Amino acid sequence: MDYIIGQPRPGQPSGNTSRPARSGPDDGLIGSAPVPVPGAGTGTGTGGDAEIIMDSDQRTFMADVIEDSRRVPVLVDFWATWCGPCKTLTPALEKITRAAGGRIKLVKIDIDANRALVSQLSQLGLPLQSVPTVAAFWQGQILDLFQGALPESEIKRFVEALLKAAGGAMPSADLLAEARLALEEGRLEEAAGAFSALLEEEPENPDAWGGLIRTLLALGDEEQAKAALAEVPAKFADHAEIAGARAALTLAEEGRRVVDELDGIRTRLAADADDHAARYELATGLNASGQRAEAAEALLEILKRDRTWNDGAARLQLIRFFEAWGFDEPASLSARRRMSALLFS
Numbered sequence: 001m002d003y004i005i006g007q008p009r010p011g012q013p014s015g016n017t018s019r020p021a022r023s024g025p026d027d028g029l030i031g032s033a034p035v036p037v038p039g040a041g042t043g044t045g046t047g048g049d050a051e052i053i054m055d056s057d058q059r060t061f062m063a064d065v066i067e068d069s070r071r072v073p074v075l076v077d078f079w080a081t082w083c084g085p086c087k088t089l090t091p092a093l094e095k096i097t098r099a100a101g102g103r104i105k106l107v108k109i110d111i112d113a114n115r116a117l118v119s120q121l122s123q124l125g126l127p128l129q130s131v132p133t134v135a136a137f138w139q140g141q142i143l144d145l146f147q148g149a150l151p152e153s154e155i156k157r158f159v160e161a162l163l164k165a166a167g168g169a170m171p172s173a174d175l176l177a178e179a180r181l182a183l184e185e186g187r188l189e190e191a192a193g194a195f196s197a198l199l200e201e202e203p204e205n206p207d208a209w210g211g212l213i214r215t216l217l218a219l220g221d222e223e224q225a226k227a228a229l230a231e232v233p234a235k236f237a238d239h240a241e242i243a244g245a246r247a248a249l250t251l252a253e254e255g256r257r258v259v260d261e262l263d264g265i266r267t268r269l270a271a272d273a274d275d276h277a278a279r280y281e282l283a284t285g286l287n288a289s290g291q292r293a294e295a296a297e298a299l300l301e302i303l304k305r306d307r308t309w310n311d312g313a314a315r316l317q318l319i320r321f322f323e324a325w326g327f328d329e330p331a332s333l334s335a336r337r338r339m340s341a342l343l344f345s
Contacts, residue, residue, distance in 0.1 A: 053094055053106045058117035064107050069137035073166045075159070077108045078118070078133045085149035086132045092152045093134065096159055099201065101171045103163060136162045153204070172202055176211070183215050191215045204233055210241030217252050225249055248324035255288020262286070276302050276309045280317065287321060296321060296335035303342045315339065 056064040065074050077093055079086040090108065097106040111118045111131060122128050126135060126142065135145040136158070143165055146158060156170075163169050179194035195212035198205060209232045216225035229246060236242050258265065262285045268278040283298035299321075302314035318339055322332040 049094075049098065052100075052102055052104070053097055054108070056107045056109055058114045061109070061114075061117055065137055066140050068105060069141075070139055072103065072105050073143070073162050073168075074105045074107055074137040075162075076135045076137060077106060078111050078128055078131050078135070079108060080111050080131050083131045089132045089134070089149040089155075092150075092155055096152070096155055099170065099172065100159065100163070103168055103170065104159060134158075138162070138166050172198055172205065175201075176205075176207055179208070179211055179215075183211060183218065186218075188215055188219050192219065204236070206232070206236040206239040206241050209236065210239075210245040213245035214248055217248055222249070222252060222256075225252075244323050244326060247320050251284070251287055251320060251324050255284050258285040259288045262289075274305060276306060276314070280310075280313060283314075283317065287324075292321070292325060292329075292331040293334070296331060296338075300335065300338055300342065303339065307343065315343070 054064065065076055068074055075093060075097065077086075077090055079090060093106055097104055109117070111128065118128050126145075127133065127147070130147060132149060133145065133147045136143045143162060144158070150158070160170055160173070175194055175198045179191050179198065182188075182191035182194060192212065192215045195208050195215060198208040199212065202208065209228065213225045213228050216222075216228060225245075226249065229242075229249060232242055258281045262282065265278050265282045265285065268275050269282065272278075279298050279302050283295045286292075286295035286298060296318065299314045299318045302309055303318075307315070318335060322329075322336060325332050327333075327336070
């Protein structure tokens with residue numbers, strides 16, 4: 001992600017606006033002592049945002065950006081009053097900065113009011129011929145930048161990458177990790193609360209939606225899980241986390257229909273070990289009972305005996321299991337290796 005000043009970056013996004021020529025005197029350079037200015041620099045901001053969102057100028061740039069970036073990543077929004085895309089980008093930057101909870105800082109620079117600063121930064125290699133341009137500073141250096149009015153989702157990814165490079169993460173990432181740990185450890189009510197809280201902050205977070213659906217299933221509330229799945233934004237329908245949660249919900253519904261019949265199914269298998277339909281139902285019921293390894297074993301046994309049975313139904317069901325469990329889960333990894341050995345032996 002490192003950006004070297006002076007090195008061109010291909011394929012910058014569209015949506016930026018070239019700056020019209022303007023003449024007139026300017027004062028103040030990078031490296032000069034910061035001079036407090038009423039209404040500008042380290043004292044400006046809106047209400048409680050003053051410490052994390054501020055306007056700055058060439059006289060306070062060193063303090064507001066270079067020096068402050070040694071303690072917290074700083075986004076610098078280079079904008080202009082005549083720039084249409086800036087009017088869309090700046091509010092999105094402010095929203096994400098607030099969501100970061102003090103883990104990043106946003107500094108706004110009006111390029112027309114600070115031409116000497118812009119000229120100096122341009123000479124150092126920062127491409128400021130057009131706006132909006134957003135540069136990320138960390139430890140006194142430019143770490144990355146983008147140009148144009150990006151969608152909010154892409155700005156969020158940009159900030160997440162910046163925080164990761166600085167050894168941190170968005171608060172939402174911490175909350176997601178806490179929710180997932182609670183689910184893994186069986187603290188289901190706590191997990192449901194954490195996933196719900198995250199969705200209040202980020203309603204378009206597919207990981208949080210998937211986690212909430214899985215938690216509701218673990219709580220035995222299929223109806224609420226269905227309702228949550230129905231609320232997932234359509235654009236995330238094919239997201240891996242949503243697809244996995246959907247598979248888990250479908251398997252839970254299928255398993256519920258046979259879980260009370262497991263003894264009878266085992267009796268059928270004892271009478272006929274090649275009753276693949278019975279073994280398939282057994283796998284479905286075992287999975288619904290939380291016995292993942294045993295469920296996979298039943299389907300693998302079908303593959304051993306007849307891998308083509310019912311148009312490869314055992315293989316397809318195993319894949320659904322892996323999707324529902326998570327492809328990197330221990331039960332999935334073990335069964336996937338064994339399935340590959342059976343199919344390609």
